[in-house]
Amino acid sequence: MSKPPIGNRKLIRAINRSAVLNTVKTNGRISRTDIARDTGLSPATISAITATLIADDLVQEQAEGDSRGGRRPILLALNPKGGFVIGLKLAETHTVGALMDLEATVLAKRTRAHAGHSPEEIVTSIGEAVAELVRAVRIPKQLLLGVGLGVAGIVDGEAGLLRQSPFFGWRDVLLGDMVERVVRAPVYLDNDVNTLTIAEKWFGAGQGVDDFLTVTIGRGVGLGIVVNGRFYRGWRGGAGELGHTVVDPNGPPCGCGKRGCLETFVGDPALVRAAREQGLLVSNPQDLVTLAESGGREARAILARAGQLLGLAVADLINLFDPQLIILSGEGVRAGDWLFQPMRESIGQQVMPGLAQDTEIRVDPWDDDAWARGAGSLVLRELFESPVHRSPAVARA
Numbered sequence: 596m597s598k599p600p601i602g603n604r605k606l607i608r609a610i611n612r613s614a615v616l617n618t619v620k621t622n623g624r625i626s627r628t629d630i631a632r633d634t635g636l637s638p639a640t641i642s643a644i645t646a647t648l649i650a651d652d653l654v655q656e657q658a659e660g661d662s663r664g665g666r667r668p669i670l671l672a673l674n675p676k677g678g679f680v681i682g683l684k685l686a687e688t689h690t691v692g693a694l695m696d697l698e699a700t701v702l703a704k705r706t707r708a709h710a711g712h713s714p715e716e717i718v719t720s721i722g723e724a725v726a727e728l729v730r731a732v733r734i735p736k737q738l739l740l741g742v743g744l745g746v747a748g749i750v751d752g753e754a755g756l757l758r759q760s761p762f763f764g765w766r767d768v769l770l771g772d773m774v775e776r777v778v779r780a781p782v783y784l785d786n787d788v789n790t791l792t793i794a795e796k797w798f799g800a801g802q803g804v805d806d807f808l809t810v811t812i813g814r815g816v817g818l819g820i821v822v823n824g825r826f827y828r829g830w831r832g833g834a835g836e837l838g839h840t841v842v843d844p845n846g847p848p849c850g851c852g853k854r855g856c857l858e859t860f861v862g863d864p865a866l867v868r869a870a871r872e873q874g875l876l877v878s879n880p881q882d883l884v885t886l887a888e889s890g891g892r893e894a895r896a897i898l899a900r901a902g903q904l905l906g907l908a909v910a911d912l913i914n915l916f917d918p919q920l921i922i923l924s925g926e927g928v929r930a931g932d933w934l935f936q937p938m939r940e941s942i943g944q945q946v947m948p949g950l951a952q953d954t955e956i957r958v959d960p961w962d963d964d965a966w967a968r969g970a971g972s973l974v975l976r977e978l979f980e981s982p983v984h985r986s987p988a989v990a991r992a
Contacts, residue, residue, distance in 0.1 A: 611636055615644045617979055619654055619671050621802075626668035645671060652677035653697070653978075673697055678740040678978070681728055682971025683721060684787055685746045687762040687814070690720055693967035694728040699798045699975060701964050703731040714768050722777035739780050743973030745787035745966060746770070747815070751832040752785045758832065761815070761850055783973040788835060789826065790969035791924055792819025793976050796826075800922055800957055807920035808912055810837065812905065812927030815858045822916070837912075838862065842904055857908055861901045863927065869897045880929065887933045898933040905934070906941025913946050913954050924959040 614634045619625055625633075631641045648654035655674040675696040684691045693704040707724045710716055725742060748765075749758040755771020775782040785793075792809040795801035801809075801821060809819035816838030820827040828834050838858035839851050846855025847865070859865050863880045870877045870886075873893045877883050886894035909921060927934070935958060943951055959965075 611640060612644050612648070613980065615641065616648060616653065616673075619648075620673050620979060624657055624670040624672045626670055628668060630671070675700065677738075679732070679734050679738050680740050680743065680971045680974035681725055682743045682790070682967040682969065682973070683724060683745070684790075684966030684970055685717065685721075685744060685762075686966075690717075690724050691964075691967045692724040692728055693964055693971060694732050694734075695968065695971045695975075697975065697978070699794070699968060699972060701968060703728050704964060704967065705731070712763050714763075714765060714770065714773060717763075718770070718773045718777055721774055725778045725780075736780075740978065741781035741783055741974035742774065742778050743783045743785075743790065743970040744770070744774060745785060745790035745970035745973070747787050747817075749831070749833045749836075750784060750786045750789075752783070752789075752828070753832075755782065755784050757784070781974070781977075783977065785970075785973055786817070786819075786828075786832070786835065787966060787969070788817030788819045789828065790973055791965065792821060792826065792969075794965075794969040794972040795819075795922055795924075795959075796821060797972055797976060797979060800920065800959070804920050806916065806918045807922065808916060808918050809922045809924060810909065810912070811925035812861060812923065813863055813925040815862050816905075816908070817925070818912070820916070837908060840908065840911075842907070857904065860904050861927075866897060866901060869900075870894065873897065880927070884930050884933065887930075895933055898930050899937040902930075902934040902937030903941045906938035907945055909938065909956070910942045910945035910951075913942070913950050917950060918954055920955045920957065922957050922959055924961065924965065926961060928958055928961045 614636070615630055618630050618633050627638065627641050627645060631638050645654060649656065652674055654671050657670045657672050675698045678697055679694055681692060681694050689706055689708045691706050693701045695701050705724050705727050707720050709720055729736065729739065746757055746760065747762055748760040751758055755769055757765060757768045757770045759766055771782050771784040788809065788811050791811060795809055801807050805824040807821050811817040818835035818837035820835055839849065839853065839856045841853060841855050842857050842860060843855035847859040848854050849856040849859045866880050866883055867877055870883050875886060875893060877886070883894050883897065887898055912921065939956070
């Protein structure tokens with residue numbers, strides 16, 4: 596009988612290691628016997644893999660479990676301090692950063708305003724943010740597993756390439772390589788909505804869900820896609836530009852160059868513009884929500900109209916993808932039911948019969964750490980994800 600190629604043996608070992616590590620992560624505390632049962636791997640294989648995971652400080656032995664007759668088993672658990680990751684969200688005017696442990700717990704966070712808007716100036720600011728976070732928690736540099744960077748726009752994560760930035764007007768910037776040279780750690784780059792979707796998949800509502808979508812609303816409208824347990828980014832990383840699907844070809848001009856894109860009706864700038872056209876004194880979307888909550892009919896009508904159009908878009912997504920779950924996230928969830936009740940009514944009217952009732956729609960509470968936590972999950976995914984599902988070249992280390 597011929598031996599399997601060496602490359603195949605390495606892949607099988609990596610797949611088995613991932614299966615064991617994820618089983619420990621998912622269960623919290625678990626015995627080697629139960630890991631073997633859950634994974635289908637032999638006790639000898641489990642012993643060998645867990646020994647390497649313990650040696651690498653990724654897994655630790657904890658208290659003994661209940662006896663089922665015989666010796667009480669030693670329980671294994673993820674070692675949250677076995678490594679650390681940094682997540683950075685590159686916003687229009689600032690960078691939000693968070694340092695997290697292996698359980699995605701935020702240990703320190705920083706926000707730095709941009710000193711300029713050239714790639715070189717932004718990368719310098721990113722390097723300073725990373726150094727501040729490492730100093731804040733006082734971790735040994737060798738325990739920094741990597742830096743995840745979430746950016747708006749069209750991103751080729753495998754190449755570390757920001758193809759197009761709506762904030763800065765950049766095109767074809769090798770941002771991953773530039774940041775890596777400064778921070779001296781592996782850097783993982785992706786669209787910011789994809790990073791939130793990854794966080795949901797590994798640590799949030801998407802755990803155990805093979806088909807779900809994340810829709811973000813705020814300055815724009817974004818979409819993260821998980822199909823059959825795999826992240827879908829499209830051929831060149833541009834999948835998910837939901838905000839630039841055209842609602843009205845004769846509508847307001849959009850920053851992308853078209854007219855009547857969804858985000859020209861639903862995004863934060865669109866809501867503020869619509870309010871001012873109605874003579875309302877608002878300077879930001881929260882002012883509009885406050886007016887709606889205090890009984891303002893015009894404010895409520897503006898949010899309702901946006902909700903109806905958002906519902907049309909979400910109904911199209913349900914008709915196209917038939918997802919088990921849709922997660923609504925982003926700063927725009929501040930609008931609450933003034934936006935989401937009209938959205939749900941619109942979905943009910945537009946979805947194909949038989950699909951709406953099988954799709955859970957969940958609005959995630961929003962906090963300022965979410966974008967950075969999502970970016971950090973880019974690195975954590977590399978630790979936990981099976982090589983079967985991994986892109987061929989994501990980091991440039």
